[in-house]
Amino acid sequence: MTPSGVLAASASGGDLFVAQNVFFGMIALVMVVSAIRCVTTRNVVHAALWLVLVLAGAAAQFILLGSEFVAVTQVLVYIGAIIVLFLFGIMLTKASMGDDDSVAGEKRLMASLVAVLLAVVMGIALIDSYSDTRVVIDEPQRFGAVSDAIFSQYIVAFEAVSVLLLAALIGAIVVARKE
């Protein structure tokens, strides 16, 4: 069967598109390699820059799933704000060039243990809940639908998160200002 024939067959069958699966694999590969480099590199700035690739990959996966709003928010919040603050903090405190041997310390065993545990727990939870669900993406998610859901169905959760973030913000200022 020709590639376009496969695409048409799978599209009509309600499966995920072939092209989407191919791109998912490519982006996932980039993400996995970047994530491994992020924790194995001995240069803190390089680690933050590898993390940019992981987060950008996550944004790209969201676009493949048709969730444009989540993808753009991922870029705005994680790449535009959090990574920039990481880099800013690293460069203000110790911006040493080259490798820093004190980075990969003796906590490596504990860290990998926690990481494996987290992966297993999350993996089991995801497979248990969604292994029978098939995702059908007919069209990109509407921006307005997201805000409608947030401000009607999930309004209590949304306001609770806002208050929590505000409290964290004020707490950070109080802690930082204590002479």
Added chain:
Amino acid sequence: MIALLAELSYWQITSIRLAAGLVAVLLVAGTLVYAHLFKMVSFMQSRLGPMEAGPYGSLQLLAEIGKFLQKEDIVPRRADRFVFKAAPFVVLTSTFLLLVVLPGGPDAWFITNDLGIYLAMAVSSVSVIGILMAGWGSASKYSLLGGLRATGQLIAYELPLLLAVVGVVIQAETMNLQEIVLAQANGEIFGWGLIGNPFILTQFAGFAIFMIAMQAELTQTPFDMPVAESELVTGYMTEYSGLRFLLFFIGEFATAGVFSAIAAVLFLGGWYVPGLDPTDNLFNVLGPLVLFGKVVVLTFVVFWVRFTFPRFREDQLQRLAWKFLVPLALANIVVTGVLKVVV
């Protein structure tokens, strides 16, 4: 023209859009450098500016590009080679992504979706990473200080920039830039619809905040602490030479053009001219030119301010953002929201 476009396949339309993007970035950057940086400033300082290459020095740009291309691409010995070399491309990528949301006419757009201005604000923040990469990767104190100053400033002024846009979004009831243009074209001022309703009239506070924050985002004087030449040489660009410096330079001026275009779309009616039907096919050709004209006017203001005012101190600069612009922008949102509900 529409019939012609409809017959083209996806890759042909994509190629046209790619070419249009390249032309937009290079043409706008070139025009701004020649008209504003070479000529306008020279006239402000009672001199002629470049006059030798071509009539009135109009070919000076080609001479400059030739000069930069010939220069050696120097990487400092202690620099982080890959990060140092990649930084200008990250900054330029941000500029190109920013361009993508701009509409030039009813059918002359790169992408059009509901994200619009939200997408623009998200990708504009990516350039900060490029600037930090340049500042750190150069392994130079001047560059690092410049990079840190630039980051502090860009974070501080991103907030008023975003908040200034919210007023327009509330009034237009959409984030889609194409629909914001149409909302202004079809709007009426107390029932008088002859010139539409450009949002500069109702959102003047938002426009003023946007222009000030834009000046800071572009690190143009009086907000040029990051590249303060008397203390930091040229900040994060200090160690760059040849082509990579040229990329930073193009990025700076193209970003000035693209930000001005976003301001023109949000506040001045974008590609629309009063008196014509906004669905007219004519606008697919006329629209980009109209938008370009508005960009030239807005960047004229940017460079006029740049060459008129002295530089802010770092603390004055931060105070202006956090204690004046942010509260003003929030007040503007509240007033706009109340009026939107009441009227």
